[in-house]
Amino acid sequence: MAFDYDLISIQEARDIARKAKAAQEILAEFSEEKINRIVAAMAEAGKANAEWLAKMAVDETKFGVFEDKVTKNIFASTNVYEYIKDMKTVGVLKEDPDKKIVEIAAPVGVIMGIIPSTNPTSTTIYKALISVKAGNAIVFSPHPNAARCTYAAAQVMHEAAVKAGAPEGIIGCLTKTTMAATQELMRHDDIAMILATGGSAMVKAAYSSGKPAYGVGPGNxxxxxxxxxxxxxxxxxxxxxxxxxxxxxxxxxxxxxxxxxxxxxxxxxxxxxxxxxxxxxxxxxxxxxxxxxxxxxxxxxxxxxxxxxxxxxxxxxxxxxxxxxxxxxxxxxxxxxxxxxxxxxxxxxxxxxxxxxxxxxxxxxxxxxxxxxxxxxxxxxxxxxxxxxxxxxxxxxxxxxxxxxxxxxTGLAPSLTLGCGSWGGSSTSDNVTPLHLINIKRQAYGLRQAAPGTAQLSNAGRFTSEDIADVVKAVLTQLQCKATG
Structure with missing residues (x-):
């Protein structure tokens, strides 16, 4: 039966990844204004549901403080939203008229969010907000000890997003939390990046998956x-x-x-x-x-x-x-x-x-x-x-x-994923924001003409193919003379 359950969980992982991919391809065509309306609705939903999600987290994990979890849920909704709401993450980011370079945002695709039991609902709210703000879909893999409250938070975010115009499936979450399902998501072709918060073993697994990943280390x-x-x-x-x-x-x-x-x-x-x-x-x-x-x-x-x-x-x-x-x-x-x-x-x-x-x-x-x-x-x-x-x-x-x-x-970026840089085995030293979840295209115009004779100058001091052939011929001739001498 356990084997069957693993297979079912793997199939669920594949299904939500594919659904998220299809949804993200639609979201990628949305205007900045439309994405901003969706993100605003998600933030409001996170704040409105902060208390019962906090209670659910305490009841399920059996640790923490209810009032503080409410504060964290509101922080993940309100503080994060206020920081990112005017952030440019869609379309042209900036233009440099002197260097004639245009920078254009491109979504990463589908993010896999690994959620810890310590801050389950707040981390889910935060990761959903920054992912959608950057034009991405996100699918969550909860900690087994916080599976129900993580799924509930993901549903709150998804329902608010869809109601505001996002495509169905833009936010997904495993309901069958097995290591097999988590590994399947990590390896799935439709997952573009992993955003990992959790124990050291899980973060290392994310970095070892072959996918780009942001993970955090311990903080002594x-x-x-x-x-x-x-x-x-x-x-x-x-x-x-x-x-x-x-x-x-x-x-x-x-x-x-x-x-x-x-x-x-x-x-x-x-x-x-x-x-x-x-x-x-x-x-x-x-x-x-x-x-x-x-x-x-x-x-x-x-x-x-x-x-x-x-x-x-x-x-x-x-x-x-x-x-x-x-x-x-x-x-x-x-x-x-x-x-x-x-x-x-x-x-x-x-x-x-x-x-x-x-x-x-x-x-x-x-x-x-x-x-x-x-x-x-x-x-x-x-x-x-x-x-x-x-x-x-x-x-x-x-x-x-x-x-x-x-x-x-403090004035640091509001975030529940704190990078530790190369010293701590992380790919970033930042507090992770939507800007970490976009690719940047650059359109560069020519500023100057190549000088005449550039090609010839570039070869100065280098061997041509004819030079190499002459050297090989000379060496072979010497070897032949020695052999017959």
């Missing part, structure tokens, strides 16, 4: 509180970020690095704002619960509250505790909580100065966050600039990392 984000920081605000930002949807956004902080002169002040402020500091035995207990023996995270603890984690670890914590903090003396395999933890647990380090913070942050990033994000809280602009050299593509200053990284509290 260090947060440095420098001695000139507004400590109260810095702590508030970090806790807000790490507790937002219980820490499931990959840009959320994973370790606090504190400048030694303000250590006591930071600890006192963390405790005042609901943090609980674990002792050595409690760190070991939480490590066993949150992390696996191989160094990865226990999936059952993703997006769980501090109370749930403490209870699983057999620890009593005060009522109202928002975050668990593990003071660590090192990093790497002997310190499991120094790795990425998509939940309400933070590592905690003390350093002598910003130089040591630089060194430590690099080591933490090497554990799995190279290319992603780093956050610093400081009032010293010169120190902030020093961290531009860090091996990440988002250096966030005085802002909650999770919300700043996705462009909610």
């Amino acid at each position: 984000v260090p947060a440095f509180i420098e001695r000139t920081a507004d400590v109260k605000q810095a702590v508030a930002d970090i806790i807000r970020s790490k507790t937002f949807d219980n820490g499931v956004i990959c840009a959320s902080e994973q370790a606090i690095i504190v400048d030694e002169p303000i250590k006591d002040q930071v600890i006192a402020e963390l405790k005042a704002q609901g943090a609980y500091f674990l002792n050595k035995e409690e760190i070991e207990a939480v490590s066993r619960v949150v992390m696996t023996p191989r160094g990865g995270m226990n999936a059952a603890m993703v997006g769980k509250s501090a109370q749930v984690i403490a209870e699983k670890a057999g620890i009593k914590i005060p009522v109202g505790t928002r975050i668990l903090i593990a003071p660590l003396d090192g990093y790497g395999p002997d310190y499991p909580l120094s790795y990425e933890k998509l939940t309400t647990v933070l590592a905690f380090y003390t350093v002598k100065d910003w130089h040591d913070a630089c060194l430590l942050s690099i080591e933490l990033l090497k554990l799995g966050g190279i290319g992603h994000s780093f956050v610093i809280h400081t009032q010293d602009e010169q120190v902030a600039r020093e961290f531009i050299r860090k091996p990440v593509f988002r250096i966030l200053v005085n802002t909650p990392s999770a919300l700043g990284g996705i462009g909610y509290t």
Whole structure:
């Protein structure tokens, strides 16, 4: 029966890919005005359905925070739409009268969107919007633990798009979530590009499919509180970020690095704002619960509250505790909580100065966050600039990392796919937008005539075919003489 189910799922993948291809060929002929009307209707539908989709996501995945998932759905609808609505993605993009070059947008085709369980409905809304804005169709492959809510979000987007004039099938979603179906979509001839958000294995599979792909890596984000920081605000930002949807956004902080002169002040402020500091035995207990023996995270603890984690670890914590903090003396395999933890647990380090913070942050990033994000809280602009050299593509200053990284509290492009560049194994270092989902044609006019004699000059210093024939003849003659001599 399992084999039969795989075959059925493969057929479904083929069907939605073909349907999306046919729909995209129609959409490709639409005017910019018509596509903009469709995208506006989709954004409005995402916002209108934000609450019940959020509830469905929490109920199905069993993690996260309902109110924060509502916020993410609205962000994916409203903030993303406001950023892309006037973006030029159809027809002539620009003309350069001096160089006589015209740039014209061309849709990629059909996008395959891989959706994670951490942000299922918001990522679906976001990817649908940016794909259609760029003139593409999109078909979704959900995480098995978020299949129903992802399909529901895709249906909301599809119904709104079709009602506004889009062709039927422009947005599709697998209902039978098998690895066989996902692999079939990745390889299908009608899929032009893969937009992958999920675990490292899935992202690597996308890049190995032979298709162009955008994928994102893990984000083991260090947060440095420098001695000139507004400590109260810095702590508030970090806790807000790490507790937002219980820490499931990959840009959320994973370790606090504190400048030694303000250590006591930071600890006192963390405790005042609901943090609980674990002792050595409690760190070991939480490590066993949150992390696996191989160094990865226990999936059952993703997006769980501090109370749930403490209870699983057999620890009593005060009522109202928002975050668990593990003071660590090192990093790497002997310190499991120094790795990425998509939940309400933070590592905690003390350093002598910003130089040591630089060194430590690099080591933490090497554990799995190279290319992603780093956050610093400081009032010293010169120190902030020093961290531009860090091996990440988002250096966030005085802002909650999770919300700043996705462009909610910063001027970065609003996005739920954050590239990590070549350092992190990604094909882009950007927050992905519709501009990543178009091809650009260039029409170039002649500016100058080729000078007379160009062809002859280009051959100067080169052997002709006659020259080569003469050399070969001479060599053969010499060999023949030696043979007969």
